[in-house]
Amino acid sequence: MKLLNFVSQYPDEASCRAKFKEYRDKQGVICPHCGGKAHYWKKDKxxxxxxxxxxxxxxxxxxxxxxxxxxxxxxxxxIHLLTSTKKSFPPRNFNVS
Ligand SMILES: [Zn+2]
Known part of the structure; x- marks a missing residue:
């Protein structure tokens, strides 16, 4: 994904937060206090x-x-820059002269 596409896909904080929450939900949230996996999502806070x-x-x-x-x-x-760099490292147009 090109950076410009990426930026337009996530144009603001709200869209980034929503995506990040989706990611965390997929990974599974674990309670640091008791290790429980079930959580409520407090949207206001x-x-x-x-x-x-x-x-x-x-x-x-x-x-x-x-x-x-x-x-x-x-x-x-x-994070996007890091991961996309990793995938195509070294970049094709990277000139080592
Ligand atoms: Zn807990």
Missing amino acids: ENYEGKACGKRQSLRANTVMHGSQLPFRYWFIA
Whole structure:
């Protein structure tokens, strides 16, 4: 996926957060307090709440974004650049002369 397509697919913070949540849900959210896997999603606070213990964790908890104040979109673009670079490394037009 080209960066421009990527950027237009995720034009704002909301779309990035929604995508990131989808990703976390797919990976499975694990409670850092009790290890429980079942969570409620608190949309207003953007937190997961453990069904077993009621403790909350943020959408960013236990991810690369943990503790970061940077916008999700920033991370999305950075991660996209890293992974797309990895796939085509070294880039074809990379001139080593
Ligand atoms: Zn828990």
